[in-house]
Amino acid sequence: MCVLKLKPAYKDYLWGGHRLVDRYNKEYDGEILAESWELSCHPDGKSVIAEGPWAGKTLEEYIRAEGKGILGENCRRFRDFPVLIKFIDAKQDLSIQVHPDNRYALKHEGQYGKTEMWYVVEAGPGAFLYYGFQREISREEFAQRIRDDTLTEVLHKVPVQKGDMLFIEAGTIHAIGKDILIAEIQQNSNVTYRVYDYGRVGKDGKKRDLHIEKALAVTNRVPLVRAKNSYPHVADCDYFTVDKLNLDGKMMDRMEGCVSEESFVSILVLDGEGTVACGKDGEQRVTYRKGDSLFLTAGSGRYVVEGRCDALVTTIRSQSAPVRIGIDIGGTNTKIGLVDVHHRLIDTVSIPTKTERDPEDVIADVGKAVQELLDLNHIPLDACMGAGVGMPGTVDRENGCVRYSNNIPWENVPLAEELGKILPVPVAVANDADCAALGEAVAGAGKDVSDMVMVTLGTGVGGGVILDGKIFSGRLTGGCELGHMAIYEGGELCTCGRRGCLEAYASATALIRDAKRAALADPDSLLWELCGGEIGKLDPEMVFAAAEQKDPAGMKLTDDYVRHLGTGIVNIVNLFRPEAVLLGGGISAQGTVLTDRLNSCLKAECFGGEHGQIPEVRTAKLGNLAGMIGAAALLVMEG
Template sequence: MCLLKLKPSCKDYIWGGHRLAEEYGKEYDGEVLAETWELSCHPDGPSYIANGKYAGQTLQQYIDAEGKEMLGTNCRRFRDFPILTKFIDARDNLSIQVHPDNRYALKNEGQYGKTEMWYVMDAGKEAYLYYGFKKEISKEEFARRIREDTLLEVLNAVPVQKGDVLFIESGTIHAIGKDILIAEIQQNSNITYRVYDYGRIGRDGKKRDLHIEKALAVTNRVPIVKDKRSYPHVADCDYFTVDKLNLDGNVMKKMEGSVSDLSFASILMLDGEGIIYNQGETLEFKKGDSFFLAAGSGTYTIEGSCDALITTIRAKAAPVHIGVDIGGAETKIGLVDIHQKLLASEVMETNANHPAEEIIREIGQRVLKLLDTQGISMDQCVGAGIGVPGTVDRKNGIVRYSNNICWEQVELAKEMGKYLPIPIRIANDADCAALGEAVAGAGRECQDVIMITLGTGVGGGIILDGEIYDGKGISGSEIGHMVIVEGGEPCTCGRKGCLEAYASATALNRDVKRAIGRDLPPEEVFEGAENGDAGLQKIVELYIRRLGVGIVNVVNIFRPQLVLLGGCISVQGETLLSPLREMMKEGCFGREKGQLPEIETATLGKEAGIIGAASLI
């Protein structure tokens, strides 16, 4: 079922009239009906489904039952349902107010900010509204005029008539004037900071609260230049695209539209009557009705006479992805564009001995600072991906266990969402590195890639059909913990004979120390072997042989197109690759009669984890 008729929640604010009940048929028994929330998943006023098997349930309950796919792929970047649609009947003047942007609202209010648009459905002859300032004023003057009740003197009063449209970005001071009927499409938020209210008394007998300090912090104090770039749409921004439909019932009495997999469609009937049908279902409409069509609904038809607003969600313009690669010693943060190019990055100490909440807060703050430094707004970011070592529950955004950073049952996605008001996805850090190489590095021409990271431990990631392979969605692959020598060297996981116990830099150093009694960095070990040191040659040959056994095992199971080596030991290049290729020829099932994968060195280095994490979104 894709075509839903919605029933609104009703609001009785003191400035409201009663036209929405009298003229638009809204079911309401009270004397004052100021607003009806026609399309809403907001807990302060949800809309309800009026038809079909979900009748009586909220729109959010329908989405929860059917899955967020009902909203479309363009909505994946939103943490919550993206918009809220209202009818507003202003019998009296609304308060002078302003709405914060996403970043301020999330930090201070725990929900999104608010950008909105108004379509004037009707207005009295002398009707006007306030929209921005007449002239630029200082913060000090703004505060003084609020205290002295002289703010109206510097506000821009705009006369309006039926059919006018205003786009109100967050931070724009504004107010609807009396005797105006409006359709409003806005971000899914209910945050308003009042700065002037005509001295009105609320139902409690007291003057209604003002929010002066918050308003001072978020208000844009320069005149607003009306933006006409939305053409051919009524309004167009990263949060919503609104189009106007007019059928006169004579010359134009039928319209066909299409709802693709990219976005749902909201249809708000401002006037008229007729029928709407989709996928064999037909519903009647009259003015004031609101309909929701799920993404992928296909062709729908409207017949009759109507004025209507059709709202969809488009792809974000110039999107930026945030990538975070958390390690035991350091955390790397980067901003990545749609071409998987790293725009900017920085490195911070992880401070793994600190509580998880502190580490997450510092990462979130550093991300926000990096965005500020680069002049990139949060609105431009479609989401953040985070790579983290250990056992990761990708579906629920939880780090089950990580010995590297001493985390257990940390709700990473939820906690990071307190600082970044965008979708958050997490994965194992080795999986992220593999994904980074697959989308932007040595494996960008391949769909099936296995990456083995040779560092302090042995990590690995498996990319099949361009996606991380992680079984049931928890932990990811643990290539380093396959046993290659039964009863062999102890491993950090508690078992014996794992690949990590033989092919890590730690294992190589152990073997060198046993042979010569002192530590040597990997590069000196390989250099000494190349220069003829018999003892080091023996160690290197055994190291490569053990690594080759692990690689052959993985290739026999997954049959990838490409095997990549990363980490500090991978810099040895052909010293490793040549003998490993020979081992694959001898050890892989089918040998050269089958299709052997290539084996190469990863190319992105420390950027792989950032780019891979960013690609989770």
């Protein structure tokens, strides 16, 4: 058999309607039909084969008889049948709910977690659904709002219309609103944690159970900032890939495809009628009409859909390697992190770089440490998408080569090539400050914007420019050196040999230099007390502490410092007009003391004043983890 027509399992949940019977050809006698499980091997409701020699048997029985091979190579990694496909007719609001991810569900529920996608087949005027939070809320607030029935006030309400697609990752709070008919493709799971049910009672006259503790444990309480991009598919994730098939019956009335050995093909017909032929010379042919579910077994080869057809086509692709290795090589230590698809660190390790050795030895040690960290976490190397490396100095990103590094004495080291020999995965290399900026952009203080600049205030002044989610460092090797823009022609001597660079005024080194001068000029300054009379011990914190205590020298130093840094940042804004400017490095620990004043400075001095949009200056969030996270993100940065 290469094409099977399936009959669904029915569910009469109290919020359902009758449209699936009235308009989608479902043969069902009851008053309410909430869901029809159109492709299911789930124990709670299995699809049954409708026609042919196997008529009346469940799809599961068929698979057991024919072997799992008919699901395709890509389904081998699933313990159970991978997906569950349904129609859902919500006449009333569904409960507000959340589903756990695999990790939680397999451990606590013995079945898969649930990532799902909704395709809106019909929606009444004013129809909406809830999808995630409007803002980040604490676990306490979440629990409190469940208790006082005010949860909907903080949920993100999305108006929907026919044809909309929503991708609901496990852990996302959601609810389907009334007057919506949805086609749902989800992981094969029936685990739902209800958090609010509008106080309704079930058929037994009792309120349905809520699962608040579990929901609190699995819900992602952070708002979704970017919608998942599945281009060119309708939806695409490790669990399923969904495409749209449109044949209008006139301009397009025939589609020919191939069911490969890799995956079965499921066709859920939303509208239309026609035939599907499959096998050699199309020997097997079934008719379809609106509401039908067809299943084509893997390896069936050519198939032809003819007629008028508006359908969702679901397949299973190979798993996109979920783990990325992020490496931040520094002058003293090298930090290695395993990073998941959400840019979260799974585990980290730090090893001494020992730069006095040959580059080959340093690289060999890094490779070994990565392998040990993977072993420790039971992650096979082939589950890794690759390794990203951040490296101080001038990096040729295209060739993964370190042209020159100052603090690590390397010249023309083919880092990507060498590391690739030890770790046979793709390796990407970039400047470490660029990596830190990218880390903040994907997982830190710049997560909500696509254009941002990070300025790092450390021993020197470094930085990275992120435009449209990507590192901007120019096409030519050499990079963007924000710290070496001159803010005073002929000013203080900079480490780069020029005079008047931002670094010569805004680095910690520069601030300490100025503080020494100020202390020597003012014997009464509080700075002397703070450094215990030893001027060599002055540091930036002391300068800010003196200013806070209204010491005139300290106040002048911080005023000058903010003015210099502000001038540099205004220049950056005038060049790139990013959505945010992030401050990193030691001095950024001053937090709002610094950012408040810089924000006023930007308002006053950026080109166009209030006629333009002024970006916000923020403090970076990830500290010294940004480099690793950003290095790992090199692997998924497009372009």
